[in-house]
Amino acid sequence: MKSSKLLIVFALIATSAYSDTIEMTVNGLVCGFCAQGIEKTLRKNPATADVLVSLENRLVAVVTREGTDIPDTDLRKALTNAGYDVKAIERTHRSVNELRTVLKEGK
Amino acid sequence: MKNLPGRIAVPMTLMIGAACASAVAKPIAFADGTTVMAEYGAGTMTEVQAFYAPTFRYSLGGGHLSLNSAENDDARDITYLRLNYLPKRWNFEAAQANVFVWGGAGRAHIGETGDDEFTWNAGGQIDYETRRVYASLRTDYYDASAFSHRIDTLQLGIAPYEHDYETLAVWFVIQGREYTGDLFEGTEWAALLRLFKHSAWLEAGATREGKLQAMLMFNF
Numbered sequence: 001m002k003s004s005k006l007l008i009v010f011a012l013i014a015t016s017a018y019s020d021t022i023e024m025t026v027n028g029l030v031c032g033f034c035a036q037g038i039e040k041t042l043r044k045n046p047a048t049a050d051v052l053v054s055l056e057n058r059l060v061a062v063v064t065r066e067g068t069d070i071p072d073t074d075l076r077k078a079l080t081n082a083g084y085d086v087k088a089i090e091r092t093h094r095s096v097n098e099l100r101t102v103l104k105e106g107k
Numbered sequence: 108m109k110n111l112p113g114r115i116a117v118p119m120t121l122m123i124g125a126a127c128a129s130a131v132a133k134p135i136a137f138a139d140g141t142t143v144m145a146e147y148g149a150g151t152m153t154e155v156q157a158f159y160a161p162t163f164r165y166s167l168g169g170g171h172l173s174l175n176s177a178e179n180d181d182a183r184d185i186t187y188l189r190l191n192y193l194p195k196r197w198n199f200e201a202a203q204a205n206v207f208v209w210g211g212a213g214r215a216h217i218g219e220t221g222d223d224e225f226t227w228n229a230g231g232q233i234d235y236e237t238r239r240v241y242a243s244l245r246t247d248y249y250d251a252s253a254f255s256h257r258i259d260t261l262q263l264g265i266a267p268y269e270h271d272y273e274t275l276a277v278w279f280v281i282q283g284r285e286y287t288g289d290l291f292e293g294t295e296w297a298a299l300l301r302l303f304k305h306s307a308w309l310e311a312g313a314t315r316e317g318k319l320q321a322m323l324m325f326n327f
Contacts, residue, residue, distance in 0.1 A: 054272065085198040
C-alpha cells in the first residue's frame, strides 16, 4: 500500500516536472478566429507541446516540451505579430488538462 | 428592385452580391491564414472567394462572382483581385475594434452583349466586437465605364451567450443597407443567423422581402 502511494507521488512529481506552462493574459480575444490564429502561430514554435486558449479568461497557455522554454520576448513578438496585446506572462507547472479543469470550474 | 429596368437592376444586384460577400466578416481572418468562402444570394448571385493573409495587417486574393437577373436574361461574370489592409486595431480587455480599407480591380463580362469591361473597387470598414455585441459600418464604392455606385452597410449583432474557443458561437444579426447615387432609393433590411466554431462559419437569413441569403466560410 505504502509503495503504491509512493509511486503515485513520484508519478505526480514527474508529471508536473514535464508540465512547464506559460500562461499569458491577452487583450483583444473576442472570437474563435482570434484563438485559431494565435494557436496556429504558437504551434509553429518547436518548443511548443500544446496550446490552450480561453476567451472567457483572456488566457493563452503554452505547454513547452521537456527541457525547453520560449523567451518572453519571443512570446510577445508572436502575439503582437498575430494582432494581439500581451498584458502579463506567468510560468506555472499546470498541465493543459489541469488548466481546462480549473477554467471549467471557474476558479 | 423588380421595378427597376434590367440595365440598372443587374449592376445593382452585382453590387449587393459583392457587398454581401464580405460585409458580414472581417476581410482578414488572422496572420498566415487562408479564407475560402462561398455565397448564395437570393437566387441571383453565386460567389466564391479565396484570400491569404501573410500578416494580420493585410490579405491578398481573388474571387469570381456570377450574377443572373431575376427580371430577364442579363448576366454578369466578374473575376477580380483584391488587397485588404488593416491600418488600425484596438485591443481592449474584452473587446476589439478595427479599421479596414481595401481596393481591387477585375474584369466584368456582360452576358447579353458579350463585352468585357474593366472594373475597380475601393472601400472601408470600422467594427467593434465583444463576445456579446457586434457592430460594423462599411462602405463600398464600385466604378466601371457603365456604372459607379456606393453602398453603405450597417450590421448590429447580439449573441445569446458568450461563446468560447471550444463552443459554438451563435449570433443574431440585423443588417441595414443603403444605396446611394442613382442606383436605388431606400434601405434594405435583413435578419441573419450566424454560427461559427473553430474554422467553420455558416450564416443564413432573409431579407424583409423573404429572399434567402446564405454563406459558408472556412479559415485555416
